[in-house]
Amino acid sequence: MRSMQWDIFCKVVDNFGDIGVCWRLAADLSARGQRVRLWVDDSAALAWMAHGACAGVQVLPWPKSMDVNVLETTPCDVLIETFGCDAAPDFIAACARIHSATGIKPLWINLEYLSAEPYVARSHGLANLLSSGPAVGWHKVFYYPGFTSGTGGLLREPDLARRQSAFDREAWLKRQAIDWHGETLVSLFCYEPPALEQLLTKLEQNGINGRPAHLLVAAGRATEAVKSLLALKKPRNAHHIGLQPNEYGRKQLSISYLPQLSQTDFDHLLWACNINFVRGEDSMVRAIWAGKPFIWQIYPQNDGAHGPKLEAFLDMLAAPYCLRAFHNAWNGLAGDVLPPLPELTSWQQTIFAACTRLALQPDLTTGLIEYALKNR
Numbered sequence: 001m002r003s004m005q006w007d008i009f010c011k012v013v014d015n016f017g018d019i020g021v022c023w024r025l026a027a028d029l030s031a032r033g034q035r036v037r038l039w040v041d042d043s044a045a046l047a048w049m050a051h052g053a054c055a056g057v058q059v060l061p062w063p064k065s066m067d068v069n070v071l072e073t074t075p076c077d078v079l080i081e082t083f084g085c086d087a088a089p090d091f092i093a094a095c096a097r098i099h100s101a102t103g104i105k106p107l108w109i110n111l112e113y114l115s116a117e118p119y120v121a122r123s124h125g126l127a128n129l130l131s132s133g134p135a136v137g138w139h140k141v142f143y144y145p146g147f148t149s150g151t152g153g154l155l156r157e158p159d160l161a162r163r164q165s166a167f168d169r170e171a172w173l174k175r176q177a178i179d180w181h182g183e184t185l186v187s188l189f190c191y192e193p194p195a196l197e198q199l200l201t202k203l204e205q206n207g208i209n210g211r212p213a214h215l216l217v218a219a220g221r222a223t224e225a226v227k228s229l230l231a232l233k234k235p236r237n238a239h240h241i242g243l244q245p246n247e248y249g250r251k252q253l254s255i256s257y258l259p260q261l262s263q264t265d266f267d268h269l270l271w272a273c274n275i276n277f278v279r280g281e282d283s284m285v286r287a288i289w290a291g292k293p294f295i296w297q298i299y300p301q302n303d304g305a306h307g308p309k310l311e312a313f314l315d316m317l318a319a320p321y322c323l324r325a326f327h328n329a330w331n332g333l334a335g336d337v338l339p340p341l342p343e344l345t346s347w348q349q350t351i352f353a354a355c356t357r358l359a360l361q362p363d364l365t366t367g368l369i370e371y372a373l374k375n376r
């Protein structure tokens, strides 16, 4: 396959989703023999997220005029702006200069956010004609990841299934120094869900279906949210959640706080757990590939756009009523009372069916490479 030069532009707005998706895409392109420069305004998270992975990607600071000289020796074949960010004007001006000297012009793609809403299939592949600036007359193509065949698909590395089937849960838990005694493992990666306290109380009282639960809490906002709730509970209760034995003298909930994991280890976490709580878009996709029961906290938007987006996602999953009700409460979109967790076997079947169906679609990186080979 022809190797092309890809230039990916990433602006970190907040949280880890922007850089997380950009890094995953960059690493996947590179693993398939493509050459990648990742231009990012804040690469701090890559220190832990990308740890030990993919020397083939060049990570570069957001470009200024002197930095784009590299284009003279290695011109850009495919320019990807991610999540509505505009590529640096100096970079575009350099592309335009090269174009007038050599006729070489990059394919210009705007990679959009993931959603299961119907507008995605309608908008995928539409192009805008640029009416001003050094690249006037060029086209910018809107490329939408998605869950159906009329969209760009989802990120899924070709070796994912092989790695997953070779995964050794106990060895991994040991390497993470997690003190596990066969409890039901639940991962928690969230913002500050209004029903978090209720979830902790439910787990403390009943574990999962009466079996002890061990909660593995992701670093950052999830850890802060859990710790501050436990600190609030302390004076009322005189005990920490998770330290209370139940009527049989057994502890129903224990908690481990995780360090920041590499993306590879974040996958391992999702594979190791029986139930995953995830947030944002990238970890939701990874939870689908993990094939385990999961709950999604959607990224909340001020205009309420996350409500219909969550509905569309639940429709795509063919989620039964109990899974919808739990999602709506977890996301603060319906009532104050957190319903019981869905029954595990049917929950597992719903996710497994979605995972199997979605794995049959071409993945995002394959689609992008094919599109670039055809349209460049």
Ligand code: TRH
Binding pocket: 013, 014, 015, 016, 017, 018, 019, 020, 021, 048, 049, 189, 218, 219, 259, 260, 261, 262, 263, 264, 266, 279, 280, 281, 282, 283, 284, 299
């Ligand atoms: O961090 P997020 O909430 O990102 C969000 C959303 O993507 C949202 O749509 C976007 O608009 C906003 O950012 C700006 O959740 P997300 O998308 O799951 O990204 C988290 C990334 O962090 C994902 O790639 C997994 C990775 N990660 C690790 O690699 N190690 C870890 O320990 C943790 C907790 C996460």
